[in-house]
Amino acid sequence: MKITDEMIDYISQLARLELSGEEREKGKEEIGKIIDYMDTLNTLDTTDIEAMSHAFPVKNVFREDVVKPSVDRDIITLNAPQKKEGCFKVPKTVD
Amino acid sequence: MEFETVMGLEVHVELSTKTKIFCSCTTEFGGDPNTHVCEVCTGMPGTLPVLNEQVVEYAIRTGLATNCEITQYNKFDRKNYFYPDLPKAYQVSQLYLPICRNGHIDIEVNGVKKSIGIHEIHMEEDAGKLIHDPWDDCTLVDYNRCGVPLLEIVSEPDFRSGEEVIAYLTKLKQILQYIDVSDCKMEQGSMRADVNLSVRPFGQDEYGTRTEMKNINSFKAIARAIEGERARQIELITEGKKVVQETRRWDDNKGSSFAMRSKENAQDYRYFPEPDLVPIEISDEWIERVRKSLPELPTEKKERYMKEYKLPEYDVDIITGTKALVKIFEEANAVCNNPKEVSNWIMVEVLRLASETNTDPDDISFDPKNLGVLINLVKNGVVNRNTAKEEVLAKMFSDNVEPEQYIKDNNLQMVSDDSLVRDIVTSVIAANPNSIEQYKEGNEKVVKFLMGQSMKQLKGKANPAVVTKVLEEELAKL
Numbered sequence: 092m093k094i095t096d097e098m099i100d101y102i103s104q105l106a107r108l109e110l111s112g113e114e115r116e117k118g119k120e121e122i123g124k125i126i127d128y129m130d131t132l133n134t135l136d137t138t139d140i141e142a143m144s145h146a147f148p149v150k151n152v153f154r155e156d157v158v159k160p161s162v163d164r165d166i167i168t169l170n171a172p173q174k175k176e177g178c179f180k181v182p183k184t185v186d
Numbered sequence: 187m188e189f190e191t192v193m194g195l196e197v198h199v200e201l202s203t204k205t206k207i208f209c210s211c212t213t214e215f216g217g218d219p220n221t222h223v224c225e226v227c228t229g230m231p232g233t234l235p236v237l238n239e240q241v242v243e244y245a246i247r248t249g250l251a252t253n254c255e256i257t258q259y260n261k262f263d264r265k266n267y268f269y270p271d272l273p274k275a276y277q278v279s280q281l282y283l284p285i286c287r288n289g290h291i292d293i294e295v296n297g298v299k300k301s302i303g304i305h306e307i308h309m310e311e312d313a314g315k316l317i318h319d320p321w322d323d324c325t326l327v328d329y330n331r332c333g334v335p336l337l338e339i340v341s342e343p344d345f346r347s348g349e350e351v352i353a354y355l356t357k358l359k360q361i362l363q364y365i366d367v368s369d370c371k372m373e374q375g376s377m378r379a380d381v382n383l384s385v386r387p388f389g390q391d392e393y394g395t396r397t398e399m400k401n402i403n404s405f406k407a408i409a410r411a412i413e414g415e416r417a418r419q420i421e422l423i424t425e426g427k428k429v430v431q432e433t434r435r436w437d438d439n440k441g442s443s444f445a446m447r448s449k450e451n452a453q454d455y456r457y458f459p460e461p462d463l464v465p466i467e468i469s470d471e472w473i474e475r476v477r478k479s480l481p482e483l484p485t486e487k488k489e490r491y492m493k494e495y496k497l498p499e500y501d502v503d504i505i506t507g508t509k510a511l512v513k514i515f516e517e518a519n520a521v522c523n524n525p526k527e528v529s530n531w532i533m534v535e536v537l538r539l540a541s542e543t544n545t546d547p548d549d550i551s552f553d554p555k556n557l558g559v560l561i562n563l564v565k566n567g568v569v570n571r572n573t574a575k576e577e578v579l580a581k582m583f584s585d586n587v588e589p590e591q592y593i594k595d596n597n598l599q600m601v602s603d604d605s606l607v608r609d610i611v612t613s614v615i616a617a618n619p620n621s622i623e624q625y626k627e628g629n630e631k632v633v634k635f636l637m638g639q640s641m642k643q644l645k646g647k648a649n650p651a652v653v654t655k656v657l658e659e660e661l662a663k664l
């Protein structure tokens with residue numbers, strides 16, 4: 092499948108990625124190959140195969156509703172590039 | 187042209203679990219910013235979520251109480267979007283297999299009954315809070331609410347008026363409070379409603395273009411937002427313009443809505459199955475166990491109160507409409523076994539005190555048993571009814587005092603000691619020779635006056651029946 096310029100722009104916008112001209116061309120080619128691979132998968136007959144929603148045959152992994160101490164906020168914000176008054180500081184976000 | 191309004195609701199409620207949906211941080215309201223967070227709910231790389239079983243239990247409860255089918259094999263999906271209130275850049279939600287489907291809630295508006303369909307209910311995580319910092323012109327993020335479990339209850343587009351919307355929200359709130367899954371406090375954000383609204387000429391089958399109004403936080407604001415948005419869309423259509431499908435924010439102070447900028451781009455959430463969580467399988471036994479544990483729901487309770495206690499519908503509506511009042515009614519009645527009296531005390535005195543002190547019924551703090559005790563004290567002639575209402579109940583309301591102890595400490599018992607009453611009555615008779623003359627001439631009215639004088643001297647603490655009896659006896663001796 093041919094990935095158009097509009098498609099790669101839309102995908103990079105969704106992923107918040109700024110691609111250089113060279114990266115865009117490479118991305119178009121690689122994503123095209125991934126989509127082609129889906130076509131290959133689509134040729135398989137899956138009529139009698141149940142849809143799988145998880146790779147492991149595991150279900151109902153639960154936790155009891157019991158409070159445990161949270162992490163100290165000086166530690167949790169340790170990697171934050173910017174912080175203020177105990178909060179993570181980010182560029183102004185308008186709603 | 188006459189237009190019909192078509193609406194659907196998406197209601198988010200925060201579940202009252204002790205911990206968050208995927209980690210053991212507390213869900214307690216408040217707290218300094220980022221003090222209820224850990225590696226999981228801040229989306230640190232390498233962490234894995236583990237589902238809180240209570241969330242599933244509450245979702246099943248809610249589904250059964252709203253007549254839904256439970257999806258016995260359900261799972262989570264990722265909803266991807268970049269916004270700093272979600273540190274993982276995705277929200278864990280349920281798109282393909284939500285836990286409940288095809289339910290309904292029955293409402294009544296102006297005597298007309300209607301069933302509102304519930305399309306689905308799904309489990310998801312709440313986001314953090316963004317605080318604008320005007321000083322640095324930046325945004326500060328607090329993740330204390332991030333990961334608090336939510337149910338999103340999606341209705342069918344069955345609403346045709348604002349009254350129907352309010353009736354549905356009121357009923358939904360009652361049900362959720364009755365089954366103890368959420369406190370549904372709109373002002374604290376634990377219940378939030380998004381309204382999808384479109385208009386179409388009466389008789390037209392297809393729907394008009396709809397807009398979505400987000401995060402409206404009171405019943406009154408919802409009613410105003412609906413009226414405002416309906417008028418805006420009708421005006422556009424009448425002027426030959428088009429309604430644009432978009433998300434709008436209702437500004438209740440300005441009384442108008444505006445399009446939201448950041449999220450208005452055609453949304454592409456790229457949902458996919460959540461690989462970090464395994465599927466949930468709900469057995470028949472689990473569903474039956476939850477079904478058996480469900481308490482009496484608002485409609486059943488209302489019918490029973492009217493039948494069993496013979497209380498008027500208006501009073502029953504008010505009492506069964508609020509779980510806090512039901513608790514007061516039932517616990518007080520368990521003590522005094524006098525449903526009519528308890529209902530009257532709640533309807534007249536308790537609600538009066540609540541409105542005078544601007545107290546939400548949910549925040550009434552006296553021990554309900556004490557209302558039953560007080561009613562018994564009045565019935566048994568220990569305390570005068572007016573004193574009980576004006577002094578004792580008021581003090582119970584403000585300071586949760588024990589009525590018996592309070593009456594004793596403040597010397598409010600009725601004087602039932604006949605000899606004391608007799609002393610006062612004879613002194614009143616002696617002090618009012620003119621009245622006695624009139625009485626002897628056959629003027630019965632003075633009895634009332636003498637009675638009033640005696641009660642006054644007894645400072646309202648005497649049992650009026652006793653005073654009447656003693657006064658009659660003394661007058662007969664003359």
Ligand SMILES: [Zn+2]
Nearest residue numbers: 209211224227
């Ligand atoms: Zn956490």
